[in-house]
Amino acid sequence: MPRRTATMLASLLMLIALLCAGLLIPVPYSEMSPGPTYNTLGSHEGECVLQISGQKGCETTGGHLNMTTVRVTGSEYKMNLVEAVYGWLAHDEVVVPHSTLYPDDKTADEVNQENAEEFTQSQESAKVAALRQLGKKVKAHVIVARVERDKPAQGKLHAGDVIKEVDGSPVRSAEDVAKLITKHKPGEKVVFTVVPAKDAAAAEKQNKEATRRESVTVTTEKAKEDGRAIVGIGPGVDYTFPLKIDIKLADVGGPSAGLMFALGIVDRLSPGDLTGGKFIAGTGTIDDMGTVGPIGGIQMKTIGARKAGAEYFLTPQENCAAAAADKPGGLTLVKVHTLDGAMKALKQIRAGDTAALPKCAKG
Incomplete structure (x- = not known):
């Protein structure tokens, strides 16, 4: 066999071997890519995303207030070297260490549970922030959010109990x-004065204030980590709303839809519409006071929004520099830090005063 032919054959075999190795060797990475967007003013799988008591249907004037998502590979998915290289080179995909999405100290079920809890909390905070933005009163109650197993409070205090007093x-x-x-x-x-969870729930259904209270005495124990006195509960906050608001959107997790849920609720409870018929998307966590917080995967969300047809993207100010560094063409990034600020930006968009919008700039 001529030397040149032998060299070419050896090189081809080496290339094939490397390619096979790249396809077979798993690497500790995961992939993020643009996920679907959902119009909070519209419907999903035949149901209105926002269901508000006293309102029927969810017809819009053509405008959108879309929440955005990021699609990620599953916890058990084993990415190979070729896929990782392709992801690094691709514009609309991001390859990150597997532990970024699935920490080593948590199981996949724990991560999914945490995402579900954050999504539920984001809905509650969105309701509170939206109703307060509209000047409606929302009653807050301190509750027992959880009771730890094998701790002094187990069997005495229960999740959902409303805590009125501690030691008077x-x-x-x-x-x-x-x-x-x-x-x-x-x-x-420690003496707790509580409204039992069942009584609190029954009163809430009747839109009344629960009057029955119980006194519960719990003996403290020493915390292992720092020696302080504990009883083994996690206190939290629950709310009584002046009207019923349900958010129907399955298979979505995390807290990043809070801002868009809040804006959707404000739109549905206000005369006219917030969008002026424009396609607006966005992201951002929100707390009970309407403060907008940063999220992960901002580049994937802006790409997904633009692909869906968005013209404007409401961006948490902490994410602005990263979003502006790789902005899709035709998408205006609007910087927001509060729900009130987002409302003002929407007013400018409706009026066509886009030059005055607080836009994101590269860092």
Whole structure:
């Protein structure tokens, strides 16, 4: 066999071997890509995304307030070297360490559960922020959010119990509960005045204030990590809304849809429409006071929004520099930090005053 032919054959065999190795060797990476977007003013799988008591249907004037998502590979998916290289080179995909999406100290089920809980909390915060933006009163209650197994409170306090007082001192925030418990030494008794969860739920259905209260005494124990007094509960906050609002959107997790849910609720409860018929998308966490927070995967969300037809993208200010560094053509990135700021930006968009919009700039 001529030397040139032998060299070419050897090179081809080496290339084939490398390609096979690249396809067979798993690498510790995962992939993020643009996910679907959902119009909070519209419907999904035959149901209105926002279902508000007293309202029928979810017809819009043609405008959109779309929440955006990121599609990720599953926890068990084993990416190979060829896929990783392709992802690094692709414009609309991001390859990240597997531990970024699925931390080593958590199981896949724990990650999914955490995402589901964050999504549920984002819905509640969106409702609170939206109703407060509209000047409606929302009653807050400090509750027992969880009871830890094999701790002193187990069997005495229950998830959903409304905490009114601790040792006779009124409770106005979840932080108050922790402060009042840790005033004790381990082994001392703490007296909780609570509205039992069943009574609180029954009163809420009737839109009334629960009157029945119980006194529950729990003996504290020492926390292993720092020796402070604990009873083994996690306090939280629950709300009583002046009207019923349900958000129907399955198979979505995480807290990043909070801003768009809040804007959708404001739109549905206000005369006219917030969009002026424009296609607006966005992202951002939101807290009960309407503060908008940063999210992950911003580049994937802007790409997904533009592919869906969005003209404007409401962007948390902390994500602005990253979003502007790789902005899809034809998409205006609008910087927002609060729900009120987002409302003002939408007003400018409706009026066509886009030159005055607070736009994202590269860092």
